[in-house]
Amino acid sequence: xxxxxxxxxxxxxxxxxxxxxxxxxxxxxxxxxxxxxxxxxxxxxxxxxxxxxxxxxxxxxxxxxxxxxxxxxxxxxxxxxxxxxxxxxxxxxxxxxxxxxxxxxxxxxxxxxxxxxxxxxxxxxxxxxxxxxxxxxxxxxxxxxxxxxxxxxxxxxxxxxxxxxxxxxxxxxxxxxxxxxxxxxxxxxxxxxxxxxxxxxxxxxxxxxxxxxxxxxxxxxxxx
Numbered sequence: 001x002x003x004x005x006x007x008x009x010x011x012x013x014x015x016x017x018x019x020x021x022x023x024x025x026x027x028x029x030x031x032x033x034x035x036x037x038x039x040x041x042x043x044x045x046x047x048x049x050x051x052x053x054x055x056x057x058x059x060x061x062x063x064x065x066x067x068x069x070x071x072x073x074x075x076x077x078x079x080x081x082x083x084x085x086x087x088x089x090x091x092x093x094x095x096x097x098x099x100x101x102x103x104x105x106x107x108x109x110x111x112x113x114x115x116x117x118x119x120x121x122x123x124x125x126x127x128x129x130x131x132x133x134x135x136x137x138x139x140x141x142x143x144x145x146x147x148x149x150x151x152x153x154x155x156x157x158x159x160x161x162x163x164x165x166x167x168x169x170x171x172x173x174x175x176x177x178x179x180x181x182x183x184x185x186x187x188x189x190x191x192x193x194x195x196x197x198x199x200x201x202x203x204x205x206x207x208x209x210x211x212x213x214x215x216x217x218x219x220x221x222x223x224x
Contacts, residue, residue, distance in 0.1 A: 003047070004047065004048070004049055005047055005048045005049065005052050005223055006049050006051060006052055007051075007052055007055070008048065008052045008055035008056065008059075008223060009055070010055040010056075010058040010059040011059070013055065013056060013059035013061065013222060013223060014058075014059040014060050016221065016222050016223070016224075017041065017059060017060055017061065017222060020041060020205070020218060020221065020222065021041065023205075023206050024039050024041070024205065024206070024209050024216070026206075027206045027207075027209035027210045028209055028210075030210065031209065031210040031211070031212075033186060033210065033211055033212035037214065039209055039213060039214060039215065039216060040063055040214065040215045040216070041061075041063065041216060041218055041222075042063045042064070042065045042086060042088070042198075042215055042216065042217045042218065043056060043061045043063065043064050043065065043218060043219070043222055044064075044065055044067075044088070044201075044217055044218065044219035044222075045064040045065060045066045045067075045071070045075060046066065046067045046068070046071065046089075046219070047219045047220065047223055048223070050074060050075045050078045050079065053075060053078070053079045053082065053083075054079060054082065056082075056083075057079075057082040057083065061083070061222075062083060062084060063083065063084050063085075063086065064083045064084070064085055064086070065085075065086040065087065065088035065107070065217055066085065066086075066087060066088065066089065067087075067088055067089030067090075068089055069087075069089075069092075069095035069098045069099050072085065072087060072098075072099060072102060072103070073098060073102070076102045080102070084104055085102055085103045085104065086103050086104060086105045086106070086107060087099050087103045087105070087106045087107065087108065088107045088108060088166075088198075088217060089108060090108060090110075090144050091106060091108045091109055091110065091111070091114045091134075092114065093111065093113040093114045093116070093117045094117075096114060096117035096118055096121055097117070097121050097124070100118065100121055100124055100125045100126060100129060101124050101125070101126055102126060103126055103129060104126055104128040104129055104130070105129065105130050105131070105132065105163070105196075106118075106129070106130075106131050106132065107132045107134065107166040107198045107215075107217075108132070108134045108144065108166060109131050109132065109133050109134060109162075110133065110134040110136075110144045110145050110146055111144075112154075112157075115154075115157075115158055115160070118131065118160055119159050119160055122160065130161070130163035130164075130196070131160060131161070131162055131163060132162070132163060132164045132165055132166045132196055132198055133146055133151070133154065133155065133162055133164075133165055133166070134146065134165075134166045134167065134168075135147075135148060135151060135165050135166070135167045135185060135188060136148075136167070137167045137169060137181045137184050137185055137188075138169055138170050138181055140170060143168070145167065145168075148184070148188060151165075151188060151192070152192070155192055162194060163194065163195065163196045164189060164194045164195055164196025164197055164198065164214070165185055165188060165189050165194055165196070165197060165198070166197075166198035166199065167181060167182075167185045167198075167199050168199075168201070169181035169182065169199075169204075172203075172204075173203075175203060175204035175206065175207045176207060178200075178204040178207055178208070179207050179210075179211060182199050182200070182204075182207060182208050182211035182212070182213070183211050185197060185199055185211075186211055186212040189212075195214065196214050196215065197212055197213050197214050197215070198213070198214070198215040198216075198217065199211075199213045199215075199216070200213045200216040200217065201216070201217050201218065201219065202218055202219050202220050202221035202222070203221075205218060205221075
């Protein structure tokens with residue numbers, strides 16, 4: 001059960017943000033895979049009510065990722081100009097039309113039906129919008145994502161440009177257990193000439209950065 005933050009201490013969030021930035025920079029500098037462009041920190045907005053969002057802006061957060069189309073619309077309506085918005089939740093084809101005008105990136109394309117809807121509604125995309133394909137790197141049953149073996153065919157059938165890949169590896173208490181999956185996603189991206197890698201969350205973002213992440217998705221580690 002997600003605990004919603006109705007109030008946030010902007011100073012505490014800012015301190016957490018600075019700590020995370022330092023940890024990310026350290027991970028980049030110590031990795032042969034993370035020496036490129038700076039890593040973007042995406043704050044997971046599902047943990048925060050619309051009323052608490054201005055505190056994030058005061059803390060220096062600029063990029064938010066939302067999981068649900070309805071919450072995205074409500075939060076953009078309330079505080080849209082404070083942030084750049086991404087969509088990071090399961091992408092349902094019936095929700096595509098309500099998402100694409102608001103976000104600069106969708107992280108979770110994983111079905112042919114959603115891809116068809118993205119193509120169909122390209123005329124109302126946000127001008128800067130890009131799309132990532134979600135890959136089920138571990139082959140977990142019931143988890144969204146294109147299988148690694150099917151990725152080439154999925155990309156080849158797409159009429160929209162794909163900017164990169166996203167994954168969520170199996171939950172693990174030890175961040176090192178995610179390294180294999182992050183490395184696998186990096187290798188898939190390189191194989192297909194894709195730059196963006198959205199991988200790593202609060203428990204394993206440093207390992208993800210060491211393996212080449214360009215975007216990390218942070219929730220509780222930012223707010224607590």
